[in-house]
Amino acid sequence: MRRTGVYPNQFTFSAILPACANTFIVVHGEQIHCLVRKHGFDTDIFVGSALVDMYAKCSDMISAERVFDEMPDRNLVSWNSMIVGFLQNKLYDRAVRVFMQVVGDKSISPDQVSFSSVLSACANMGSSYFGRQVHGLVVKHGLITLAYVKNSLMDMYCKCGFFEDAVKIFRTIGDRDVVAWNVMVTGCVQNDNFEEACNYFWAMRSEGISPDEASFSTALHASASLAQLNQGTLIHDQIIKTGFVMNTCVASSLITMYAKCGNLVDAYRVFEEIEDRNVVCWTAMIAACQQHGCADQVIELFEDMLREGIKPDYITFVCVLSACSHTGRVEEGFAYLNSMTKLHDMSPGAEHYACMVDLLGRAGRLDEAKRFVEAMPIKPDSSVWGALLGACRNHGNLEMGRDVAQKLFEIEPDNSGNYVLLSNMYTRCGRLEEANEVRRLMGVNKVRKEPGCSWIDFKNTTFVFTAHDRSHSRTDEIYEMLAKLEELVKKKGYVAETQFAINSVEEYKERSLWYHSEKLALAFGLLTLPVGAPIRIKKNLRTCGDCHTVMKFASEIFEREIIVRDINRFHRFADGLCSCRDYW
Template sequence: MKFLFPQQFCTRPRCLISVSIPLFRNLYYQVSSPLNPTQLNHLIDNAARFKNLKHATQIHTQIITINYASLPFLLNNLFLLYAKCGSIDRGLLLFSTTRDDSRNVVTWTTIITQLSHFKMPFLALNCFNRMRCTGVYPNQFTFSAVLPACADALVVAHGEQMHGLIWKHGFESDTFVASALLDMYAKCSDVSMAEKVFGEMPDRSIVTWNSMIVGFLKNKLYDRAIGIFREVLGETLVDPDQVSFSSVLSACANAARVDFGKQVHGNIIKRGSITVVYVKNSLVDMYAKCRLFDDAMKMFYNTGDRDVVTWNVMIMGCVHNDNFEAACSYFQAMRREGLAPDEVSYSSALHASANLATLIQGTSIHAQILKTGFMKNACILSSMITMYGKCGNLLDAYWVFEETEDHNVVSWTAMITVYQQHGCANEAIELFEKMLKHGIVPEYITFVSVLSACSHTGQVEVGFKYFDSMTKIHNIKPGPEHYACMVDLLARNGRLNEAKKFTESMPIKPDSSIWGALLGACGKYGNVEMGREVAERLFELEPDNPGNYALLSNIYTRHGMVEKADGVRQLMGINRVRKETGCSWIEFRNQTFVFTVNDKSHSRTDEIYEVLKKLKELVKKRGYVAEIQFATNSVEGSEEQSLWCHSEKLALAFGLLVLPSGSSIRIKKNLRTCGDCHTVMKFASEILGREIIVRDINRFHRFTNGLCSCRDYW
């Protein structure tokens, strides 16, 4: 290995070198009179305090020059110095050039610890095996260092082998080793073994108890995490610390155990831990996730000094409560206070913008991300793909995906989902196949998107192939969303009886999403009897959902069963269920304009209706025939006129009135767009040569040249 010496060593043989570390500011040394090992060790300690990589390389050079490279204690501290300076690569290079006889158990343990810390678990395990091959025996510190690597590798077999070695070397009773062991089992989802290790421990510190609480938390066993915390409170030799409080508050948040969360809050005040920012943040998070937003706000504003985590918790709390406008407001307020957003801040703000479908807000955040250098962050880029997709910008979403250097399963899934939402089902399936070829293992949500894509293209065989592969190949247990996609896949193809049999044979109890998919297909294919039966099941599951009543009422209406349709509407009245008012909105010059059916509140109402009148004439010349079955609650004989007062048509007319010629028109709707509006949009896109993008509650419809991206299959 060739080392580069400082320039002064090359040009002046007896030059004095100034060591720019405060403690040794006045210390000078000559090549002929080098520092001794103790002095060099002091230099390493001070360089570590300032995390100065330049000083580290200078000290390393001196150690090599004066032939101290074989001293283990200097090498160990030099490894630590490089790690603290964030240069694990230089530490590895140093380690690889060190002779075996200069490495002791401390040397090996140091490098294993740093590899675990830098999330290089397989390298850490490899070093552990090499250490044993050289005849160096691990100690309790080595096992405590390598077990986190087993946990990060998520290969429980490695951890089990370590467990055997721990017993062989007699360290099973060491508190720190046992804590690391149960933490490893918990992270590898082997909770029973974690509990066994915990039960066999002769002494338990708060670290041990915390490992158990966190283990249950990570495996979503929230009630058991709360139970362990209760046991901690009953112990006389240990007191809960900030990790205990934070973890149990997270369990309360996820289990919606706000009553116990309030008791924990009282305990925190009693023990004087309320001043710890880490604990305060957890309290804000707990109250927000339990939908006690006022309490969350009180905690937030009483926090005092708020760090970026505090703001992130508040932003995510707003997102969790579907208060997306407030999330964006908190994000902007954080920036005004001079705090630099991190990846969580940006991802949460992008998520809020996506749900608001505010493209201007999303592009503004994109610009900030470019300025702050986060464009290589996979988490942020995935959120950005979703944001552009939900704002109707398919091309920009794909551009961000293509610009992403290191794709992970989240970014692949985000792009597949965007394709699926935009009706590009074939592209979604192709991208899924490409992801598999790249060796990326799909996740639960990935299959939801790809099965939905199969459903919207009628690819029954392909859909069942992917569905079967979940358990047979990828070891993913299908959930309600996947079963809903499969029912929808069969039902959309008119195979209603098969869909019903599939529903009744499922290993899980069908939920509202599954029965809802079947009811929608009953409406499409006119199966009145099955529609009535399915609707009755839905009325039991979600009696307050007006959509189910509306679907059944429409089925009856379209088959001339007016009395039964009236009966459904009367049932809504008895159950005090109100149908959500349909509305559509469109953005223009940083303003959002909202339209409802028969809306005449806009200042340019006369012009809007005049544009509608002209559009109606144009589409009729092209063969448009009103689909009056979608004219609900209208007087007989006025069905066609009522159709032309639907909110999305009014939004379209406003867009044609104010937006530049040739530009895209983007409309959002809070309900599913009706078939008549869908037809009009297709005609309008062809006649006017405009791209019209309608985002309804289910998906995007991109109308161009008289065609829709959903291929009339939505």
């Protein structure tokens, strides 16, 4: 049009500026902005609003504000462009301030875009106090019946931790669409109510609402968090029926679900069926292998991904460095860390540095690990110091461990794990008085250790065990199976690792080890699950070394695959060996 000599007008610019915004390349918009000024349309209210929107979408809020401030006249679209722009650029407090200006201007009445945007800002800020005030304004302006606004209100209450308030609003919606259901499913997940998230998903299906990719991804996330393989496979059935099986977002969630439910084979099968894999798909599969202790496969997948021209992201490198850490690949780990800045233009974060500290610590190079922490370009956080404390525990370096623990007590005074680690280190060195002092410090600071428990699924029922548990109807049979297991493993050469016993009385240490929750779950699995079926056990804490040894023996004696998912990773026991290679 320009080449033919036809001059653009305000309608031309209002049409072309959104196209510039959708390229996300600010130079395109700046060139059009120059033409706007040249042709004298910079005072047009519609062109000005389109310019604000374009700069905001191109993440240039300074230019957006400048255009907005220079506008001689503003309408609601102009104000909404600023609110939405600040929201999209995660400047939530600025979005709230602009909304307050709109409310204070008697000549303008906020609409559903204004309210929905500011409610999203409140949700991301966790500001329930201002969110409730906005709720009042919604009612005052008569917009409470609009689905768009109701969904934003539910999202705000969910993200601010007031789930029951979201439920009350949800129940007032007559004709619920998929977005309303998705908000509730996501809200359940955000509030760690994973079982309820699955219930909402199935209730949506029963009402005839077709799920979208967000529905499936969130429901799969909930199933993965519960480690409910049966639930996950049922959702997989729905994905196949509704044609979302080739959606990369859903496929990535499927990989994660199968991996977190202990089924790496099906996770890999889903990965192989994806035709157009993006970085999320690759990272999901790499993370799955890393969680299951398949470090060689992690490195192999990572190199395959690079050969296919896929640029790794932040999480990809965390998985790769963690794999190096768990297999003692010190040189390779440093090579990958250096490649982040040199080849991929990415700055390492705290998680990457924590992996490197863990890598050096597991290799026994504690002094080098400490020097690495002190030389880091960013301030070490709890993940970095925690990796070093774990290394001190593994290698019995009490002096360094004590200093590191003191730093962790300052950074995260409510984390019971740090106190327990230091206390156990004192106990293993025979310094019981100092160990008891650490326990007393926990009491003074009102820090409580999370009680350990393990659970196992049988016939759609989850059975939970705690240490020394005698609450189950088949308790006598379970303890008989434990006695049988103890006899069999001792014949194979098992020696109790009493350093993992909490009891300070020596003669009771070995006996107390046999009543750990994961051993009780194992005995129950051996009693109830069909011969040859894998035994899948979940634990909320890190599994202890003695239980790890017993699981290896049991897998060989009973010729069973035993999969233990603890707080850190998966351990797959088969033929007397563990997938972690005893290096976890």
